[in-house]
Amino acid sequence: MKRLWAALDRSLSLKVFLVCFAIIHLPLAGLLLYLGLGNPADPIPVLVVALLATLLGSLLAFGAVHYFLHPIELLVTAVDRYQEEGVEPYVQVRGSDAVGRLAETMLRLVRMQDATLISLKRQANTDPLTGLGNRRWLNNAVSSEIARAARNDLGVWVIVFDLDHFKAINDAFGHAAGDEVLMTVAETTQRQMRPYDLIARIGGEEFCVVATESGAAFGMIAAERIRLALELGKSDTQTGHLAVTASFGVYRGDPKSETFSEMMRRADELLYLAKAQGRNMVMGN
Structure with a gap:
């Protein structure tokens, strides 16, 4: 008996076969039961019994087929909701037949697709060398910061800095050493800023920090802190400890009247x- 139930659980074909078998034979079983109880074989009663047995079999068959295929309907609804609202689909799978395996496979594929999309989005917005956000990420992330600053009457500090004579480091020590310097600069900048400030590598050796703050000198102080940390610190590379300096342009923008592009342009002018x-200095407005 256990083997039969296990076979039923695994096979949709066997379930459908049993339903069809029951539909076909239920009228016959009804007639045999009716006559076996000693009832007369009059045409009208026999016809009524056969009709009732057929209707009962049809209802039972409909209910059974609906039960077997209902997970597919739930799966379609869940996938539609996922497409429209981004809600991860979930369907409680009953049994391990073809319908159950289809539901499990579909849910697994959706989760894999979600993970792939998240990974691709992260790669598209992250500088692979330093782990910082890239220019694309910064342009997307800064809009909410500017809106928050406008609501709270805060200034938007844009700090753009460029490593001094970085090409000379690459030429003298190789690109591997240059990469290690860039990673050290990224780590140093993160240590000097607050966890929620936006930090991005926006070019080869160019970095940008965006912070919202009401203080009149916040950006200048932060930039000088980074500059000093770079000047006094040493970048550990395979070729030894390398001294690095940077030049900074700091601009305090008004989020209510200036766009981020305008703030960046002004910060770039100060950097130049x-x-x-x-070089190795901070220039601000």
């Missing part, structure tokens, strides 16, 4: 001014 005046 810092380079023109000797």
Whole structure:
């Protein structure tokens, strides 16, 4: 008996076969029962019994087929909701027949697709070398920061800095050493800023920090802190300890009247001014 139930649990074909068998033979079984109880074989009573048995068999068959296929309907609804609202589909699977395996496979594929999309999105928004956000990520993330600053009457500090003579490091020590320097700069910048400040690598050796703060000198102080940490620190590379300096442009923007592009442009202008005046310095508005 256990083997029969196990076979039923695994086989949709066997379930459908048993339902069809019952539909076909239920009228005959009804007639045999009716006559076996000693009832007369009059045409009208026999016809009524056969009709009732047929109707009962049809209802039972409909209920059984609906029970077997209902998980597919639930799966379609769940997938539609996933497409429209992004809600991860969930269907309680009954049994291990073809319908159950289909539901499990579909749910597994959706979860795999979700994981792949999350991974691709992370890769598209992350600098693979330093682990910081890239320019695309910064442009997407900064809009909510600017909106929050506008609501709370805060300034938006844009700090753009560029490593001084970085090409010389690559030429003298190789690109591997240059990569290690960039990773050290990223870690140093993260240590000097708050966890919720936006930090991105926006070019080869160019970085950007965006912070919202009401203080009149917050950005200048933060930039000087990073500059000093880079100047006093050493970048550990396979070729030894390398000294690194950077030039900074710091601009405090008004989130109610300026776009992020305008703030970046002004910060870049200040960065170029810092380079023109000797490098390894902070220039602000």
